[in-house]
Each structure stands twice: as structure tokens, then as C-alpha cells.
Amino acid sequence: MNAEIFTSEQMKKMGPIFNHFSFDNHEQIVFCNDEDTGLKAIIGIHNTVLGPALGGTRMWNYQNEWEALYDVLRLSRGMTFKSAVAGLDLGGGKAVIIGDAKKQKNDKLMKRFASFVHSLSGKYITAEDIGMETRDMDIMKEVTPYVSGISESLGGSGNPSPVTAYGVFMGIKASCNYKYGSDNLEGKKVWVQGVGNVGESLVEHLTNAGAQVFITDIFEDKLIKVSNKYGATIYKGLDVFNQNVDIYAPCALGATINEYSISKLKASIIAGGANNQLEDEDKHGKLLKEKGIIYAPDFLINAGGIINVNAEVAGYDRAESIRRTENIYNTTLEIFKLSDTEGITTHQAALNIALKRIENRRKENLK
Ligand code: NAD
DSSP states (O other), X not given: OOOOOOOHHHHHHXXXXXXXXXXXXXXXXXXXXXXXTTEEEEEEEEEOSSSSEEOOEEEEOXXXXXXXXXXXXXXXXXXXXXXXXXXXXXXXXXXXXXXXXXXXXXHHHHHHXXXXXXXXTTSEEBOXXXXXXXXXXXHXXXXXXXXXXXXXXXXXXXXXXXXXXXXXXXXXXXXXXXXXXXXXXXXXXXXXXXXXXXXXXXXXXHHHTTOEEEEEOXXXXXXXXXXXXXXXXXXXXXXXXXOOOSEEEEOSOSOOBSHHHHHHOOOSEEOOSOSSOBSSHHHHHHHHHHTTOEEOOHHHHTTHHHHXXXXXXXXXXXXXXXXXXXXXXXXXXXXXXXXHXXXXXXXXHHHHHHHHHHHHXXXXXXX
16 A cells, blocks of 8 residues: 555654644544454544545455555545535545455445444445445445445446546546647557556556557556556556656556656656555655656546445436536646636645535535
8 A cells, every 4th residue: 555654763753643744633533443343444534515425345364554544544534525515415524444355345344334323423424445345335235324426226326437437537638628628539658557457447547539648557467467458558668657658647556656756757747546645745746747647637637436425315317417527627727727827726726615614504504
């Protein structure tokens, strides 16, 4: 995962949990522990000013509990801004279950986790993230109504990944429009890092649009499958960041944009689906701006999934989800312009819009 292991020196500096550097004013953090099933999970509720905190559950084999805490805090904070900038009446939350999904996930464990979610009476609503499938949401739904992303056959919105990928595709097109004066992707070289649920669907959109797609993944079988299906080229070089591409689309884990990758990157656009792409939001956002690399903020362009699961909470249909996801194109362009006129990073520009919306609602709620 994109988390660090802390040295004892760093731990001393962290002080109490409320001063943890990722705490950032979280409203509530719930530690879930169950001896019978072996469940160890953390639910992070960052902010509920705009509505209930909605965000997926990730199951990952974290190296230690600090790493899991760090991950959930960063992810739930990200959800607050994602929903706010997408114009949804949702707050930000996320959950992590500590363990190997392939070996430790079972129905009993998922039901026990669902009972912890239920105990929050709707303040937190869960959905899929890494390590979770639509079936897991269906199982949880037997215990609590506070779950989204359930199967279409049960009245849900199904797997959100294709809609996420479509939003990312909109973000890529808007970035091309801004950088090259046209959103035509014909002949553009695009590197998709990670061909899982989101990455594969993005490869499909890109190849249909005539782009030349290069793919990387840690699993050879996934690469072969996607290459055979869409004619994408498997990157065989030694240093992935050194590829001669126009667009870099991170669709795997976070924190891939850092000093090392920025020093190597030849791409003039970064736009992908992964959460928390900037290792340091401020520092690396500025470095990208200095280098003239257009960065489409992750939490802005990967909002298609949350827009899609929100359909279950807000009661709109698939067509409306797609319309709202297509609007990511216009919002991305607005944010690029704002970044230029105000001389701030694109990440900050998107964040400012989200923060303003939350602040306005907070004042209204106080009336
Ligand atoms: P996934 O697990 O289906 O796919 C991730 C892929 O990345 C896997 O194929 C994995 O093997 C690969 N990978 C892991 N490490 C890699 C590395 N170092 N280099 C190359 N490939 C690597 O997950 P997903 O649902 O496709 O999500 C991908 C990213 O998008 C995650 O960061 C997730 O949080 C984010 N995201 C997903 C959604 C959604 O709707 N699924 C919504 C918003 C954000």
C-alpha cells in the first residue's frame, strides 16, 4: 500500500492520535475487533457536513496496524473532497479490513463487519474497494441497509468500476483539450499503470478512441488478457517512468507521483483512476506545475464510482449517473482554468472548490 512504516522517532513526534498527521479533523474513527471471526477493521469518518459518509471498504494485508490507520485516514479524507467537488450530498468515509482478502475473507467475517457498520446508524455507508466484490456487498446487505454497490439483480447499481473508468476517460479528454487544443486521442500514446477493474475498462475506452495504449501490471496474466483483448502493448522496459508517452494514467496504488517519478516522466499529462496519487499533495503538485505537466486531480476525475453508488442513496438512475460522470469533462476544464488564473496547483484548485462547498453548507446547517 501507499503507507509508510514509522520509525520510533517518527512515532514519538506523532504524539496523541488527534495530532496524527493524517488525522486532519476526522469526526470519528471506529476500531472494530471480533475474536470469533478474527475481524480487525477500522472505519474512518472524516466529515459528514454534506451528508452521510460514503466510501468503500478495502481489505488489504497491511504490514501493521499503523499502516492500516494511515491508509484509512487518507482515503476517508479523500472521499470528503471527492463527493464535495462532484456536487454530491455525501460526506467522506472509508473502511479498511486488515487481512488477505484471498485467504481470510468469508461470509461470517463480512456479516460481522456489517454489524459494526450498522451500529453507526447510517452515519457511514459502505461500498466496494480493493479486495471487495459486489457479492460481498450483497452479503452485508443481509445485515444492514447501510451498504451500496450491491448487485443490479437486488436493485443496486452493480460494480462501480466501469463508471469510474468512464469518468477518468472524460478527465483525460479534457486534459488533452487543455494541453493540445483538441480532445482527439487518435495516435496519442497513453500508459495505463494497473489493468484491474478500472484500468482494463479505461484501456477499452482509450483504444476505441484510437489511442496507442501501453500497459503495466504486477500480474503477467492480467497483462496478457488485456493485451489480447484490446491490442494494448505490454511495456517491457526496465524503468516504467521513463516511457516515451504523452499521457500517464495511474490506475493501481497511490503515491506514484513523487520526486523520483516526476524527474523521469516524459508525459505531459497525468490523469488516472488511482486514489491519492500525489505522495505529497503540496510539494509534488507544485513540482508538476513547474515542469508544465498537466495534472488532473485524482479525486475529481475518479468520482464516477461514487456518483454511481450514490444513485442507490439519492435514488437516481443509470442514465443520470452517466450524465453526471460526463460532466467531469467540464469540471476538469474549469479547474485547469482556475489553477492558471489563481496561480495555484490543479490539486489545490479542486480542493478549494470542495472546501468552499463544505464551508457554505456548514454555515447553512448552523442557521
Ligand atoms: P484492482 O485491484 O481491480 O486493480 C488494481 C490493479 O493494479 C491490479 O491489476 C494490480 O495487480 C495492479 N497493480 C498493483 N500494484 C501495481 C504496480 N506497482 N504496478 C502496476 N500495476 C499494479 O483495483 P481497481 O478497482 O481497478 O482500482 C484501482 C485504483 O483506482 C485504486 O487506487 C482504487 O482505490 C482507485 N479507485 C477505484 C474505483 C472503483 O470504482 N473501482 C473508484 C475510485 C478510485
